[in-house]
Amino acid sequence: MKILHTSDWHVGLQSWVGSKAVDRLEETRQALHFLVDVAEKERVDLVLIAGDVIHSRINPRIDALNVLSEVVARFAAIAPTFLVFGNHDWQGLNCWKNFQLKNLHIIERPTTIELDDVVLSFLPYTDYQRLLGVTKDPISAMRDLLDTYLNDFRVRISSNKANVLVAHAMLEGCFESERENAILYDLKPSSFPTGFDYVALGHVHNQMQILQQPIGWYCGSPIALDFGEEKDVKGALLIEISQRTIVKPVRTPHVTLKTFVYEDYSLSNLNRLESELENFSGYARVLFKCVPSNEVRKHLLERYESVVKVEFETDWQERGADRPVEKKSLIEMYRDYVKGKYPDFEEEMVKIVEQLLREVEQSETAQD
Amino acid sequence: MKILHTSDWHVGLQSWVGSKAVDRLEETRQALHFLVDVAEKERVDLVLIAGDVIHSRINPRIDALNVLSEVVARFAAIAPTFLVFGNHDWQGLNCWKNFQLKNLHIIERPTTIELDDVVLSFLPYTDYQRLLGVTKDPISAMRDLLDTYLNDFRVRISSNKANVLVAHAMLEGCFESERENAILYDLKPSSFPTGFDYVALGHVHNQMQILQQPIGWYCGSPIALDFGEEKDVKGALLIEISQRTIVKPVRTPHVTLKTFVYEDYSLSNLNRLESELENFSGYARVLFKCVPSNEVRKHLLERYESVVKVEFETDWQERGADRPVEKKSLIEMYRDYVKGKYPDFEEEMVKIVEQLLREVEQSETAQD
Structure with missing residues (x-):
């Protein structure tokens, strides 16, 4: 049984609106059609989409919905396709269920679905904020809820079928970037039932394997969404489950993101930077570790199409190092x-x- | 050939938000499922939806999209179903096309589709405001555009098939209410090609026949949307085209809207009104032709669930009779x-x- 595992598409993302707005829709669309072609060529038996297919969970762009429906329709023409809700996903996608499309399954609540040769358990993103006001301790109510679902999954594990879990969730110990550190609670790997042949994860944008139980992978987003993801591996995963599970990475075509760090904007540094930029075709962030200059910022943003952000150590500090102090006062x-x-x-x-x-x-x- | 002609569903409408918000979704849903049952029982060959299926063309409610998709999916399970865009329709509905649903056709641009026994010409709502800035004279550019489409339709008329036009448009001389008077331009019946066996119209909420060329009908909205429609006929139409065209009205279940007019809120009038209200189960607007009283307004709105609006002649004048004067100054x-x-x-x-x-x-x- 061959599976394509993909997630975190964020269709409709507009990046760097504050400094230079870039519409990422076409780049995302191309990466996704590349994945459809892979699924077609590899004749996969199953497509698992582990959440965050769209970027705006409220009032998504119409052209984003168009790309999204076009891509999932192509996937569903190849194999049964399961779209599991992430925290970004617009609840309106649920109405596609009414069309009872062959091979397209929209999963917004935890559930288990049994097919001929595989038992699929699904854990969409569960928003503990919905429990605010319902209970005095939403976090532990949330944990109880998840435990209940995980127990249901445990019971459904079948010894003569492949067993796959699809989850949009943060697993303890899996974050890497500063941003992902912000996530309040994560699932304890120990709470997961053993016995899954594969765990298809979404939420973290870097492709990476979970080494503890549950053995699984974050497949990574198809494109690099922001500079925190410069060094991430982008793509999807091809899984083959027979006697044992074989995981094969797929790399998606996408634009390179790169931060150019300079001590200051002395003439020699600017010359070096500009020659670097002339040979760079991705999206560039320039970071100077000195006092800000609007003139330099303006020059670089206007002169180089690739430059989408110019930052200075002072505002870098404001937004980065100093932030916890400022925030602590409010908190x-x-x-x-x-x-x-x-x-x-x-x-x-x-x-x-x-x-x-x-x-x-x-x-x-x-x-x- | 048997056709169900329906339009102006306005799924997701919330009425009387200013005085007493009433969610009309369930009422609309019931009326629509009634129409689906009629289509099923009558074994129609075609379902024509002449626009304004949804109320908000921007960011529609998720539960409205859900009802809408559920209803059109049911229609499409019965017969080829054509959903033609009206001025209220959300462009995001277009993405349903990507699913290539059997029997569901979303029509957002003027076009002609030929089936085995019928030629269908479609004139969705055309928004001349899109031509603002494109041309110095958007209205006449718009008229030219429509003439081009109507000429295309003329050419496609077939002598050995049924010929049907579906349009979301205002036909000259078809408005009745004050509100509809506000519509800037209307289509001249004389510009329509002759030769249609039936013209299925949407936009006007009252069920009514167009007596001149093109011979056709507004099918009416399935529910009464506001008090301007108290006396409208609500429902849909069943059309049978063979040697000649037979049109049979269908009445939908919906809540009655009624305005109760009183000279003033003297005790005797209030007593009469209240006994009327006690025997009334629809949505009531109360209109007093005297100075406003917040106390009376509040009493009636709170005491009677059916009362959704209380108006007084003074603000009636302000909003009605006086309006043209106020507006003229701005204009x-x-x-x-x-x-x-x-x-x-x-x-x-x-x-x-x-x-x-x-x-x-x-x-x-x-x-x-």
């Missing part, structure tokens, strides 16, 4: 409030607000 | 400006702004 104010009113839930409640703040930031910078 | 200012800058296009340009203002008003009051 601490909230902590004081919570301490007085709900002393039992201080930690959890502060964590939730921290997470919310980070999510707002992330969605503002469109980096996830 | 006149604009006219003065246009006179100076573009004297050749004064009339057309003023007309366009008038239309825009009216459209804004209409969409604010959610009355069309």
Whole structure:
């Protein structure tokens, strides 16, 4: 049984709106059609899409929906295709279910589906924020809920079929970048049932294997979404499950993202930078470790199409190193409030607000 | 050949948000499923939906999309179903095309489709506002465009097949209500090719026959959307085309809307009104022809679930009779400006702004 595992498409992403807006739709579309061609050539038996197919979970762009439906329709023409909801996915995709499309399955709730030769368990992104107000301790209510689902999956594992789990989730110990550090809670690998032949993960944009139980992979996003992902591996995965599981990486065509770091914008540095930029065809971020200059910023953004962001150490500090200090003050104010009113839930409640703040930031910078 | 002709569903409409918000989704859903049952029972060969299936052309409600897709999927399971875009329709519906659903055709541009026994010509709503800025005289450019399409239709008319035109448009002389008066331009019946066996129209919410050429019908919306439609006939139409065309009205189940008019809120009038309201189960608007009283308004809105609007002659005048005066002053200012800058296009340009203002008003009051 051959499976294509892909995720984190973020169709409709517009990058670097603050400095130089770049519409990534065509790049994403090309990478996705490349993957469809791979699925076709390899004659896969199953396509698993582990979430975040679209970038805006609210009011998505019409041209993004068009690309998305075009791509999933092509996948579904090849093999049964399962689209599992991630945190970015627009609930409106659910209405496609009403068309009862052969081979296209939209999965928005945890469930298990048994086919002839495989048992598929699905864990879409579960938003603990929906539990806010419903219970005093949403995080542990959330954990209980997930445990219930994982137990259901455990029971459905079949000894004479392939067993595959598809999850849009953060697994403990799997984050790498600073951004992903912001994620409040992660799933404990130990809570996963053993017995899966493969775990298809989505949420982290870097292609990487999970070495502990559950043995699985993040397949990686098809394109590099932002500079935090410069060194990520981008693509998808081809899985073959027979006696044992064989995983083969697929690389997608996409634009290179690169940060050019310079101490300052002295003439010699600018000359070196500009000759570097002349030979660079991807998307460039330039970072100077010195006082800001609007003139330099403007010059580089206007002169080089490839330059989409020019940053200076001072605002780098503002947004990076200094951020925790600034934020702590706000969070601490909230902590004081919570301490007085709900002393039992201080930690959890502060964590939730921290997470919310980070999510707002992330969605503002469109980096996830 | 048997056809179901329906239009102006406005799925997702919320009525009377300013005084008492009422979600009309369930009522609309029931009326539509009633029509699906009729199509099934009558074994229609064709379903024609003449536009405005959804209420919000921008960011439609997810539950509205769900009802819409559920209903069109049911229709498409019965017979080839053609959904023609109206002015309210969200362009995102176009992405359903990518699924190449058997029997579901989304028509957003003028076109002719030939089937075994029928030639179908489609004239979706054409938005002349898209021509603003493209040409100095958008209205006449628009007329030219429509003439081109109508000529294309004329050429495709076939003597040995049924010929049907489906249009979301305002035909000259077809409006009845004050609201519909606001529509800037209408299609001249004389510009329509002769030779259609039936013309299926959408846009006007009242069921009514067009007596001149082109002989056709507005099928009416399935529910009464606002009090301007109290006396409208609601439903759909069953058409049978053989030697001649037979049109049979279908009535949909929907809530009655009624305006209760009183001179004032004297105790005797209030007593009479309240006993009327106690025996009324639809949606009621109460209109007093006297000075406003917030107390009376509040009492009636709170006491009677059926009361969704309470108006007084003074604000009735403000919104009704006085409106043209107020508006004229704004329009006149604009006219003065246009006179100076573009004297050749004064009339057309003023007309366009008038239309825009009216459209804004209409969409604010959610009355069309």
